[in-house]
Amino acid sequence: xxxxxxxxxxxxxxxxxxxxxxxxxxxxxxxxxxxxxxxxxxxxxxxxxxxxxxxxxxxxxxxxxxxxxxxxxxxxxxxxxxxxxxxxxxxxxxxxxxxxxxxxxxxxxxxxxxxxxxxxxxxxxxxxxxxxxxxxxxxxxxxxxxxxxxxxxxxxx
Ligand code: ADP
Ligand code: MG
Numbered sequence: 001x002x003x004x005x006x007x008x009x010x011x012x013x014x015x016x017x018x019x020x021x022x023x024x025x026x027x028x029x030x031x032x033x034x035x036x037x038x039x040x041x042x043x044x045x046x047x048x049x050x051x052x053x054x055x056x057x058x059x060x061x062x063x064x065x066x067x068x069x070x071x072x073x074x075x076x077x078x079x080x081x082x083x084x085x086x087x088x089x090x091x092x093x094x095x096x097x098x099x100x101x102x103x104x105x106x107x108x109x110x111x112x113x114x115x116x117x118x119x120x121x122x123x124x125x126x127x128x129x130x131x132x133x134x135x136x137x138x139x140x141x142x143x144x145x146x147x148x149x150x151x152x153x154x155x156x157x
Contacts, residue, residue, distance in 0.1 A: 028121065084111060
């Protein structure tokens with residue numbers, strides 16, 4: 001699915017729409033260079049799940065935990081990861097098992113250790129706006145993509 005996202009508000013809205021499609025346990029990759037809007041989309045997703053607090057970029061902490069009900073959200077930013085093995089050491093498997101939703105910025109840096117994504121969001125600059133491609137990596141991701149397409153208010157013609 002290809003989307004053209006005009007501004008920060010629309011990016012948060014996309015996060016909100018993704019939140020509405022979550023069942024729990026999803027792995028979501030967020031790709032795109034620095035400033036693409038990965039954390040902005042995550043903020044929208046968290047707002048969609050009822051979280052109204054600050055959404056900090058986990059660039060230095062590697063992960064921010066949001067123990068929301070009914071599903072927890074773990075937001076990773078692997079930009080500063082030196083070695084994918086650090087993920088093993090921090091117990092990545094435990095994070096990704098069960099019903100929590102795991103979001104990964106810079107998933108490329110965790111290649112070989114991260115579980116496969118159910119949903120992949122790739123963001124690129126298009127002047128001051130953004131082009132966004134959402135794709136599925138699993139059966140549940142495909143269902144999400146279908147739901148997103150049905151709810152799609154941004155679709156390019
Ligand atoms: P990343 O996490 O990918 O490094 P951020 O979400 O932290 O990026 O920052 C994106 C920046 O780009 C924010 O300052 C935001 O206001 C700005 N921005 C401009 N246009 C958009 C857009 N269409 N979508 C998302 N962010 C945008
Ligand atoms: Mg970020």
